[in-house]
């Protein structure tokens with residue numbers, strides 16, 4: 052074994068111990084996250100906290116409950132964009148909104164909403180389609196810090212240029228600037244967009260069903276989970292959805308066997324799936 | 334088993350179009366490419382390469398195994414990583430030096446899985462992505478191939494790789510292809 056191989060073997064032990072500490076001390080369970088990305092993030096966190104080794108990071112985390120928000124923030128990297136993957140929003144507008152319109156009241160769950168870019172994006176499209184007023188939206192994430200900034204709704208103004216292009220590609224019908232106020236290089240999203248939104252902490256690994264939803268968006272979250280955890284989360288979504296409810300995932304996410312048995316793809320709508328009815332042949 | 338990872342950026346598509354047709358038909362190694370191309374251009378690059386290359390070329394699919402004899406291209410908008418069970422994983426973590434996919438992210442994760450079975454190739458590009466990854470590849474016993482900066486349309490990336498990582502072979506794409514062919518036993 053070379054010195055480098057030995058170093059990696061040691062680091063693998065340190066990551067295991069970090070995961071164990073997070074679970075036993077704080078109840079956050081990262082055991083079924085994809086190992087490669089998780090290791091990358093733990094390394095970054097050790098660097099950010101200036102601890103040198105991951106073991107030293109673990110010691111610091113164990114003794115610093117006041118910093119747990121920061122730790123979760125660092126492990127969850129809330130990278131998002133307004134109207135990310137416009138083709139998916141177009142598909143929602145074309146294939147899902149007409150079905151939602153037929154309900155008296157609409158419930159939507161956005162799981163892993165990060166700093167809220169996706170929440171505001173969807174709210175804007177629902178508003179323009181005349182569906183927002185009868186919608187109730189739950190926007191959840193594991194990270195309290197991200198939820199707080201989602202609630203605040205303030206973003207760098209420089210984000211808005213590309214966002215505006217993607218807004219039109221997504222089927223936006225007015226102008227994106229109608230939905231925010233620009234001040235001091237910042238864009239503050241219209242407060243009315245979150246009138247019907249409830250932000251809440253919810254951990255997909257350990258928390259259960261809390262509502263009955265017509266549509267669930269969970270994009271670019273399960274890519275960080277191994278097959279077992281992905282299957283668990285897909286079952287949680289199936290239990291949450293009404294009969295014939297919709298699930299929207301990230302571009303090119305592979306739902307594997309669990310996904311295929313619970314959901315069928317919606318034709319012409321990339322990344323959109325519909326709950327199979329219990330009697331339907333797979 | 335030998336595994337080849339390739340990073341390219343500005344001027345890279347040309348280098349890929351030169352390199353891939355020179356690979357032996359039926360080459361029994363997986364090739365994995367990260368190329369910085371514009372939003373949604375990953376598909377176009379894949380189609381273009383498929384036309385010039387005898388090996389099948391496709392987008393690296395989430396959670397699917399790394400396959401020998403296939404050219405896997407990273408999708409635009411995601412970092413591409415290799416899991417210890419030798420399957421692809423996606424991530425949308427922050428861009429690294431303005432890039433997602435990042436060459437370094439692929440190279441480092443592949444180096445940690447494949448160690449001395451890995452060959453890293455850095456082609457034309459206008460930034461320093463790939464240099465750190467190539468250093469990790471060499472540190473873990475793999476080989477570093479770099480396109481001759483004099484041949485590269487944009488030499489910055491090959492130069493950065495040579496400076497930060499060094500190269501086992503620095504040569505024009507035709508010679509790099511011959512080396513790759515020689516590493517893979519039929």
Ligand SMILES: C[S@@+](CC[C@H](N)C(=O)[O-])C[C@H]1O[C@@H](n2cnc3c(N)ncnc32)[C@H](O)[C@@H]1O
Pocket residue numbers: 127128129130131132135162163164165166169191192193194197253254255256269270271272301425426
């Ligand atoms: C990359 S962001 C995706 C944001 C947005 N959905 C998008 O596609 O742009 C992933 C989010 O998932 C959240 N997340 C990670 N693990 C989670 C878990 N176990 N339960 C709930 N949210 C989680 C992270 O905190 C992060 O905000």
